[in-house]
Structure formats: C-alpha cells, structure tokens
Amino acid sequence: MSKPKPDFSKLLFTGIKRKKTNPIVTESDDAALRMRVMPKKLLPELLAEKKHKHSKLDDEADDGVALFSGEMMKAIQSSKKKAKFTETDQKELERLFAQHVRRINNMYVVGEDIPAPILEFDDLKFPKEIDASLKEFNIIAPSPIQMQALPLMRQKRNLLATAPTGSGKTLAFVLPLIQRIYESRVEGSAKLPVLKAIVLEPTRVLGRQVYVQFVKYCQNLNLKYAFYEGDGPFPSGVEVVVTTPNRLIAAVEDNKKAVMKMLKTVEWVVVDECDRMFDDKDTEANFKSKLAKILEWTDHEHTRRAFFSATNSSEVESYVKANLKNPVFVFIGSRNSANTQVTQQLVFAGSEGGKIAAIRDVLQGGFDPPALIFVQDKDRAGQLYTELVSSFSHIPIAMVSSEVTDAQKEKILDNVRAKRVFVLICTELIGRGIDLPSVNLVINFDLPATIVNYVHRIGRTGRAGRPGRAITYFTETDLKYIRPIASLIKHAGFDVPAYTLALEQPTAAAKKVLSTNGIHRKSFGGVRKWERVKAKKQEREELVDHSSAKGAVMADDDAGGDLIDKARRAVMKKRTANALKMMTKKKGKKTVGKLKPSIKAKGKLPRSTIIKKKAKKAT
Known part of the structure; x- marks a missing residue:
C-alpha cells in the first residue's frame, strides 16, 4: 500500500518531528547542495490560500450574527476578529516559509x-x-x-x-x-x-x-x-x-x-x-x-x-x-564532508613503484579525461611527469607546480578545460577553488597534508552536481597517517580496507610531518630525466627557478599560498642601501663600511675580527 503524499501546508504550519538521521549524505542530497530545490508551493500561493481560509471564516461569522443576539453575538464577533488575517500572521507565514526553503x-x-x-x-x-x-x-x-x-x-x-x-x-x-x-x-x-x-x-x-x-x-x-x-x-x-x-x-x-x-x-x-x-x-x-x-x-x-x-x-x-x-x-550541507557525488576509492599500492604501476593500469585501461594527479611537491611532479610522458606519448600530459610560469599555468589550465590536456600532474597549488568543470577523475598519488586538503582536492571533480571519481593511493610509509582519510571516505558511504579503520590515529608529531610535506619518499625513477627536461623548459621560459632568482619574487607556492618573502627581503635590502647612501651624503664621507652590520652565524666571529686576531697573534 503506497503512502499518502504529505500535506505541505501541515508540514509548514504544524512543523515536523525531526528523526535521528544517518550522518551519511545521500547522493541525491549531495547534488541538492549545489542545485536549488524548490518548495511545492510558493509563498504567494500559500498567502492566497491562507487569506481565502480566513475570508471564509469571516463570512461564516457574518451569517451567524443574524441568528443570535446578546452574549452569543459578542462571542461570534470576537471569533470574527480572531479570524482576520493580520500583518503579524503574514510575517509568521513568511518566516515559516523561509525555514522550509532552508530545510529542503x-x-x-x-x-x-x-x-x-x-x-x-x-x-x-x-x-x-x-x-x-x-x-x-x-x-x-x-x-x-x-x-x-x-x-x-x-x-x-x-x-x-x-x-x-x-x-x-x-x-x-x-x-x-x-x-x-x-x-x-x-x-x-x-x-x-x-x-x-x-x-x-x-x-x-x-x-x-x-x-x-x-x-x-x-x-x-x-x-x-x-x-x-x-x-x-x-x-x-x-x-x-x-x-x-x-x-x-x-x-x-x-x-x-x-x-x-x-x-x-x-x-x-x-x-x-x-x-x-x-x-x-x-x-x-x-x-x-x-x-x-x-x-x-x-x-x-x-x-x-x-x-x-x-x-x-x-x-x-x-x-x-x-x-x-x-x-x-x-x-x-554537513561540516567538512567529502563530496558524495564523487565515487571515492582508497587503494593500497605497497610502494612508490606500486603507485606507478597502478597509475599505468588506470591510463592503459581507459579513463574519461581530463584527470588530475596530485603529488607532494614540485620535484615529484616533475619526476612523475617525465615517467608518464615517456610511457604514454599518445596521451596529452601536462604539469603545474610553483616553478611553472604564470603565462604557462594559464595556458595549461585553459587546455585542461578544453580537454586538450588529458592528464594534469599538479601540487596543492591546484587543490583549492580552481574551477575545472570538465575534470572527471582525481588521483591522489601522494597523500594530502590534511583532511581539509583532501576535501578540496577531490572537489576538483563532481562539480555543479555532476558525478566524478577519486582514487587515493597509500603505501607502507603512509599507514601511520591514513586513518582520518579512511574514516572520511567510509563516512561518505564508500568501502575502504577494513584494517585502515582499526589503525591508530596519527600522533601530533606525525600530523606535523604530513602537514609540512616532511614525509621522505623514495624516488621512483625519472630524476635525471626530469633534470634534463627541466633545463629545456627553463630555456623555453616555461619554468622559472625561484630559488636562484635575483630580486623580487612573487609566485604561487606548492602548498597553496604565494611566495613573497624574497620580495620583501629585496625591498628591505634596497631601502637599507638607500638609507645608508643618505647618511653618507649628510656626513660628507663614506660610512657605508662602518654602518654595515656584522652577522654572527652559529656563534662564530665576523671574518674581519678573525683576520685582525690572526694578524695580532703573528706579530
């Protein structure tokens, strides 16, 4: 026997007893977080119905006045006043309607x-x-x-x-x-x-x-x-x-x-x-x-x-x-929950070589491009890039890290949106907010630094209510960090290896290592290849080496921030030099050498002092 459809007006005006709900958001609910859900009846219609109901009660009260007199008539007139649809009634209806819209x-x-x-x-x-x-x-x-x-x-x-x-x-x-x-x-x-x-x-x-x-x-x-x-x-x-x-x-x-x-x-x-x-x-x-x-x-x-x-x-x-x-x-929606529009997998790869083999299986087995592959840092991005390019020359593969020039970044991202790039290897730089609506697959080659980063990474797919897929690989090295991610994926309604939920939670020290990308991972080949490819890309001005750059540096970093410390140091250095010049001019003699501060490193004396002592000792 089919259940009767709920009366919307009763739900709206009498309320609804809230049941204990499962914390797992269903697929349809998660899609609704990105798309508007309309109420069955809009406010103007509800207002009209309510006013009509009150008007009908008002007419019935008028009919009753002709039949009764005295105390009975006073009671009817009192009920007539109560039956009027007041401004307060309208405000209450609007408040209840707003609550209902928020709820659905x-x-x-x-x-x-x-x-x-x-x-x-x-x-x-x-x-x-x-x-x-x-x-x-x-x-x-x-x-x-x-x-x-x-x-x-x-x-x-x-x-x-x-x-x-x-x-x-x-x-x-x-x-x-x-x-x-x-x-x-x-x-x-x-x-x-x-x-x-x-x-x-x-x-x-x-x-x-x-x-x-x-x-x-x-x-x-x-x-x-x-x-x-x-x-x-x-x-x-x-x-x-x-x-x-x-x-x-x-x-x-x-x-x-x-x-x-x-x-x-x-x-x-x-x-x-x-x-x-x-x-x-x-x-x-x-x-x-x-x-x-x-x-x-x-x-x-x-x-x-x-x-x-x-x-x-x-x-x-x-x-x-x-x-x-x-x-x-x-x-x-729910607090810090993963997107359940995205099918999530947690896969044990054993070692760095196992992760490479798993990536090869995905690319060889066929996938719906484009795909994003997240790695721990820029060096691993380059190494994985050369490894995959040499094996899959028929697949358009690109890489984005802090070393990629701004112009090249924009070009690559545009190519991903247009599906001219099938695989993009990237760092946390692309993990937040970047709108790549065509992405169908996200692969966490290296674990994200935090649960929040995981949510943002897999959020690059499954956008605007569309389905997506995310695969997270982990190795023996990652076992001390994997429990929170395993719990989050399980909470979203997807299967994970049972033993990952029984592992101990990461310690504060382990979390710090993970959040600072301090995990030492074995290289997986392609190191020398990447150095050669990197040099050629720098010649073509597709990459820039910030560590050896002179002067001001303003660039995105691989942790999802922007580098500017060098820029500030460069500015301060310039200001200090200008100040010294001004002081020199005022005194009418060169004082730069005298004003320049000596720096002690690890308790050592300045070089000039050491030379003077040696000279004195020799005499």
Whole structure:
C-alpha cells in the first residue's frame, strides 16, 4: 500500500518531528547542495490560500450574527476578529516559509534578523546588464549558497559562508559587489571611481580566476576592476581589486600613504578560501599574520567583511564571533564532508613503484579525461611527469607546480578545460577553488597534508552536481597517517580496507610531518630525466627557478599560498642601501663600511675580527 503524499501546508504550519538521521549524505542530497530545490508551493500561493481560509471564516461569522443576539453575538464577533488575517500572521507565514526553503536546501543559518533566501535572481532586481550576462553564461537559478548569501550581502551584513566545492560560492559574492558598485554609480555618490571592494585569494592563479568572473559579469556596466599581481604600482581609479594578502601587504609597504588612503573607502573585504588564510601552519605565505594586518587597515564603520570557504574552520568562526558586528553564519550541507557525488576509492599500492604501476593500469585501461594527479611537491611532479610522458606519448600530459610560469599555468589550465590536456600532474597549488568543470577523475598519488586538503582536492571533480571519481593511493610509509582519510571516505558511504579503520590515529608529531610535506619518499625513477627536461623548459621560459632568482619574487607556492618573502627581503635590502647612501651624503664621507652590520652565524666571529686576531697573534 503506497503512502499518502504529505500535506505541505501541515508540514509548514504544524512543523515536523525531526528523526535521528544517518550522518551519511545521500547522493541525491549531495547534488541538492549545489542545485536549488524548490518548495511545492510558493509563498504567494500559500498567502492566497491562507487569506481565502480566513475570508471564509469571516463570512461564516457574518451569517451567524443574524441568528443570535446578546452574549452569543459578542462571542461570534470576537471569533470574527480572531479570524482576520493580520500583518503579524503574514510575517509568521513568511518566516515559516523561509525555514522550509532552508530545510529542503540543506541550509543552516545562525544569526539575528536574517533575510529570507531568494528563489530567483529576479528577487534582487539586478541591472538588466547582469541579467543578460547570467543568461549568456547559462546561470538560470541561484544555488543554495547564493540563495542566502546574496540577500545577506545585499543588506550589508557581515557573514561567514561555507558550502561544498563547485556550489557557486564565487558568484555569491561577485554579483552583490557588482550590484553595490553599480548602484553607487547611479546614486552619484562619487564623481570619480573609488575603491569599494577588496577580494583576497590565497594564490595568484585563483585570484586570476575570480577576476575573470568580474570581467564576465561587468559587461556593458563600465565598472572599474583590477587584478593586482604585485609587479607594479597598486591600481588606482578602480572600484574592485582582486589580489592575494601578501601582494596587498607588499603594495602598502612600498607606497603606504597612497594605498592606505585608498583603503579608507573600502566597503567590502571578501576573504575567499578563508580557512586557508587562517592556517598558521604555513611558513611560506604566513597568511594569518598578514591577514590580521589587512583586516586592521580596513577596520572602518562602513566596512563589511565576508568569509567564504568549502570547509569549516573553528578558528575562522571564533574570529568572526569575536570581531564582527552582528554576523550571520551560513552552512550548506554537513561540516567538512567529502563530496558524495564523487565515487571515492582508497587503494593500497605497497610502494612508490606500486603507485606507478597502478597509475599505468588506470591510463592503459581507459579513463574519461581530463584527470588530475596530485603529488607532494614540485620535484615529484616533475619526476612523475617525465615517467608518464615517456610511457604514454599518445596521451596529452601536462604539469603545474610553483616553478611553472604564470603565462604557462594559464595556458595549461585553459587546455585542461578544453580537454586538450588529458592528464594534469599538479601540487596543492591546484587543490583549492580552481574551477575545472570538465575534470572527471582525481588521483591522489601522494597523500594530502590534511583532511581539509583532501576535501578540496577531490572537489576538483563532481562539480555543479555532476558525478566524478577519486582514487587515493597509500603505501607502507603512509599507514601511520591514513586513518582520518579512511574514516572520511567510509563516512561518505564508500568501502575502504577494513584494517585502515582499526589503525591508530596519527600522533601530533606525525600530523606535523604530513602537514609540512616532511614525509621522505623514495624516488621512483625519472630524476635525471626530469633534470634534463627541466633545463629545456627553463630555456623555453616555461619554468622559472625561484630559488636562484635575483630580486623580487612573487609566485604561487606548492602548498597553496604565494611566495613573497624574497620580495620583501629585496625591498628591505634596497631601502637599507638607500638609507645608508643618505647618511653618507649628510656626513660628507663614506660610512657605508662602518654602518654595515656584522652577522654572527652559529656563534662564530665576523671574518674581519678573525683576520685582525690572526694578524695580532703573528706579530
């Protein structure tokens, strides 16, 4: 006997008893996290039904007045007043409807005075130019994260938004920023363009991708936006700047007065991939301390902040609660869960040679390209690249690491999107946020440094509700690290070797080794081959060696950050030299030699002192 269909109005107005649910998200639920789910009845229809019901009760009360008098008539008139559909009733209905929309879209919100989620882009009354761009790029309806984040940013609310990979987070902040800038132009609040928004990304390649979204959706709007790569003066006369924290810090240190003046007019600071930004384990990019500076510089009464990420971070949540006024938290789906649209496999390969053999089997057995293969660092990327290219010359294979030039990176990623590259070997540099919608397979050749990195890596496939596949290889060396990943895959509903769930959890020391890519792995051949190939690529200017580069260095690193320490050292060195020259001029004599500090390394005396002592001893 089939079960009767539930009465929507009863569910909406009387509530529904919440059952204890299985924490595993089903495949259909996970797809819904990326695609809007519509209620069976829309709010106008529900309002009409409710008003009709109250009107009917009102008419019945009028009919009863003619038959009764005295106390009975007073009672009927009282019930008639109660039957009227008031403004309070309408607000309550709207609140219940918003709750229902959030429930069916796996949306959880925390905060005060939260606006109802939108169901259509038309609800926000975008300029016709934005509507035309949405249609051109086939964006028909808002995704769950867009449904709630768009009205929040429209109301200028501080927020922290977390949603799965491939769920449309970028548009969730790009569209409201464009709308706000457009409206300020129309209002004539400024005669000349002033900086309204800063968008911070962890890497240059991700910043470039977000910048392209502004290009696409600012068509015909005559808005000014820029992508600051750090290789020149900070852009002026623009309304939006997309950059990385380190490059913005560099711009302020190089021209503090001018850049700080621009930052005074900023209304929005958007921190994308915010969990990465608050990661204090990174020693290269040092995002946490740098981000603190930027947030301090933009701490104005008129400035709002929006944090976006695919994974939750307790550190980000604590910061938002402690530092932002009346913030709203938006969570789509389960906390730090892997994408169940992606079929996940955990495979024991035994050794490094076993991993190579397993990769060969995948490529020889046929696969649906393109595929991403993640490795631990740039050296292993190069070695695996030469190993596979020599064995599979008929398959277009490319590599991306921190050594690849920016121009070459963009060319390779475009070729992956166009399916002209079938296999891309890469480091963590490509692990976050990069939109490669055509990717069907992700292979973790080396274990990711953290569970969060695992979620981001496999999030390069299975985007926008499409299915994908992910394979993670592990060896004897990895047994002390594998338990958390095995548990996550099992939690997502996929089988793993039973013994991996019985292994001990990694110790704090083991986690530190893994997070810093400190695992010593045996080479698997191709080392000398890669050195020869590398030299040729450097000659063709496809690769750059940052370790031997002279002067300023600004580049993405293989841990998903950006390198700028050398750039800062170069700037400071130049400033020190200039200061010494000025002092020399003032004194009218050469004092550079006297002012130059001596450096003691490991307790040793400066070379000049040693020479003097030797000379004295000889006499």
